[in-house]
Amino acid sequence: MATKFDAIMARRGEIMRKALGMDYDRFEQSPIAFDYEGMMAAHGYSLDDIVAIQTKAGVGNTPLLELKNLTDVVRSMSAPGKGARIFVKDEAANMAGAFKDRRASVSIHVAKEKGYEGVIAATSGNYGAAVSSQAARYGLKCIIVQETFDSRHIGQPEIVEKSRICEAFGAEVLQLTVGPELFFHMVELLDVTGYFAASLYSSFGVSGIETLGLEIAEEMTALTGAPPTHCVITHAGGGNTTGTARGLKRAGAADTQIISASVDLSGLHMASDDDFNRKSFTTGHTGFGVPFATWPDRADVPRNAARSLRYIDRYLTVTQGEVFYITEAMSKIEGLERGPAGNTAMTAAVSLARDLPRDDTVVVQETEYTGAGKHHWAQLNFAREMGVEVRSGDPAENAPGKVIVIPERPEQIRAKDFDVARMRKSYVRNALKQAPGGYVPTADDIAFLAADTNSDAAAVEAIIAELKEA
Amino acid sequence: MTDATHCKAGDWVEVERVLLEPADRSKNLPPETAEKPLRMWIKGFAQAEGSVGEAMTIETMTGRLVEGTLSAVNPGYFHTFGNPIPELVHVGADLRARLADYHAAEGADAGDPPGASAEGGER
Numbered sequence: 006m007a008t009k010f011d012a013i014m015a016r017r018g019e020i021m022r023k024a025l026g027m028d029y030d031r032f033e034q035s036p037i038a039f040d041y042e043g044m045m046a047a048h049g050y051s052l053d054d055i056v057a058i059q060t061k062a063g064v065g066n067t068p069l070l071e072l073k074n075l076t077d078v079v080r081s082m083s084a085p086g087k088g089a090r091i092f093v094k095d096e097a098a099n100m101a102g103a104f105k106d107r108r109a110s111v112s113i114h115v116a117k118e119k120g121y122e123g124v125i126a127a128t129s130g131n132y133g134a135a136v137s138s139q140a141a142r143y144g145l146k147c148i149i150v151q152e153t154f155d156s157r158h159i160g161q162p163e164i165v166e167k168s169r170i171c172e173a174f175g176a177e178v179l180q181l182t183v184g185p186e187l188f189f190h191m192v193e194l195l196d197v198t199g200y201f202a203a204s205l206y207s208s209f210g211v212s213g214i215e216t217l218g219l220e221i222a223e224e225m226t227a228l229t230g231a232p233p234t235h236c237v238i239t240h241a242g243g244g245n246t247t248g249t250a251r252g253l254k255r256a257g258a259a260d261t262q263i264i265s266a267s268v269d270l271s272g273l274h275m276a277s278d279d280d281f282n283r284k285s286f287t288t289g290h291t292g293f294g295v296p297f298a299t300w301p302d303r304a305d306v307p308r309n310a311a312r313s314l315r316y317i318d319r320y321l322t323v324t325q326g327e328v329f330y331i332t333e334a335m336s337k338i339e340g341l342e343r344g345p346a347g348n349t350a351m352t353a354a355v356s357l358a359r360d361l362p363r364d365d366t367v368v369v370q371e372t373e374y375t376g377a378g379k380h381h382w383a384q385l386n387f388a389r390e391m392g393v394e395v396r397s398g399d400p401a402e403n404a405p406g407k408v409i410v411i412p413e414r415p416e417q418i419r420a421k422d423f424d425v426a427r428m429r430k431s432y433v434r435n436a437l438k439q440a441p442g443g444y445v446p447t448a449d450d451i452a453f454l455a456a457d458t459n460s461d462a463a464a465v466e467a468i469i470a471e472l473k474e475a
Numbered sequence: 476m477t478d479a480t481h482c483k484a485g486d487w488v489e490v491e492r493v494l495l496e497p498a499d500r501s502k503n504l505p506p507e508t509a510e511k512p513l514r515m516w517i518k519g520f521a522q523a524e525g526s527v528g529e530a531m532t533i534e535t536m537t538g539r540l541v542e543g544t545l546s547a548v549n550p551g552y553f554h555t556f557g558n559p560i561p562e563l564v565h566v567g568a569d570l571r572a573r574l575a576d577y578h579a580a581e582g583a584d585a586g587d588p589p590g591a592s593a594e595g596g597e598r
Contacts, residue, residue, distance in 0.1 A: 081573055123537055156514075182512075377555050381563075
């Protein structure tokens with residue numbers, strides 16, 4: 006018998022079409038391929054239009070800061086001639102405290118233009134704050150659906166703070182217990198209210214991040230004479246990587262290496278009521294990063310605009326303890342007290358810059374606000390209360406959900422390369438699964454899969470051959 | 476937590492409700508999640524007088540009427556920073572000492588902040 010959950014999910018396509026104000030079917034080309042660039046351009050806004058929308062909304066143009074002390078810490082432990090310059094884009098300076106304002110500003114502008122009465126987003130993170138803030142400015146009603154509590158009604162402090170800030174901006178906040186059916190309830194609410202789906206993964210939202218890449222390319226050129234050699238991006242659903250990389254490319258920064266970075270939460274189940282409060286990061290972690298990179302269309306839109314494998318050159322992972330150490334360091338030696346999730350990329354950058362020549366330039370493209378609940382002290386105190394061991398030592402001994410090891414020295418901070426080739430293979434396997442049994446990928450399908458994985462036709466054909474054998 | 480357990484019509488309150496009983500949940504859940512109901516808490520204005528634990532209808536910020544069980548009256552926020560973390564309290568001093576050593580070895584100008592001049596004095 007179909008459950009209530011199944012019944013709503015069966016009507017999901019029809020409800021989402023109405024709520025997104027966009028027909029995704031016209032971009033489909035085959036059971037595998039679709040016109041990605043066509044979908045991204047369909048809203049009709051140029052990059053200049055988006056800059057204008059964001060300027061009006063009070064979003065963007067955040068400071069780009071050189072972190073000389075952090076660079077010197079890196080150089081103090083680098084081989085001679087090594088230790089690249091580290092810069093940060095202080096996105097916490099946006100109205101609601103994170104780069105997510107860029108994403109929300111375009112979505113909410115579209116909702117207003119199209120005449121929707123309100124907006125709905127399913128998000129437990131900074132995006133909820135951004136949508137609530139922009140909706141307040143545009144005079145739209147706003148509902149945020151969050152995964153806040155475990156079954157004992159114990160709230161993850163970072164998410165409890167997100168509830169507070171969304172309510173501060175006048176949003177109606179639904180605080181749920183653990184489970185992916187949060188999306189079911191969002192779809193049900195879209196059906197009942199007729200509001201706009203301010204999805205994280207629509208082309209509107211992801212286009213809004215392109216201005217961040219554009220600003221970085223322009224500001225770094227003004228400051229150093231060239232775009233950065235490397236851009237390090239905290240990676241969760243992949244929108245941050247996708248939008249920033251696209252913006253850099255549109256600004257002509259074709260040679261900038263795109264490095265995604267996530268906190269390693271391997272072994273923790275994202276839908277587990279037991280694991281929920283044993284993780285000290287609620288975003289920017291591998292629990293979102295890997296599944297969304299290897300199958301982006303698992304999102305709440307028919308085709309996800311965030312397709313990070315198109316742009317990633319390297320994917321680095323760091324541990325929770327390493328990020329907490331760098332978060333404390335940023336306050337103490339750079340005067341920047343910011344949230345830990347945004348410092349994930351900063352931690353990877355410290356490890357990366359150590360091995361790069363001194364002339365190289367590494368931009369960490371975001372910070373996020375911090376405060377009660379979201380602060381790294383709050384997270385560590387909470388971890389202890391939840392039975393997670395917190396101790397000093399070698400971060401290699403980190404065990405997600407069991408032990409958080411805070412480095413004793415910065416030398417112990419070493420990001421690990423996640424195997425991008427393996428992610429590409431996993432993506433191709435997932436894409437092929439969407440086609441009916443016996444379907445043979447065409448040359449156009451192969452070309453699409455190559456573009457979607459930042460590889461070439463020969464590499465995709467080799468993966469397909471390997472999958473057939475297995 | 477607020478001590479109030481009773482509300483008048485128009486008070487800002489929170490209600491709780493079950494969105495999905497275990498039998499109605501997604502089939503792809505780990506057992507520790509699947510065996511529990513999906514619950515929700517939401518705030519709004521009480522539509523009648525009532526006490527915690529009783530049925531209550533609220534009007535939310537978007538104007539929706541939501542039924543549930545009254546769970547709190549004038550609910551607040553009590554998340555905090557907590558105590559300093561002993562494993563982190565030394566980080567600032569360690570890194571400042573490291574920077575001082577590094578700058579001494581590299582030459583006096585290595586640590587000047589951007590735009591720093593030799594005028595000094597004015598602070």
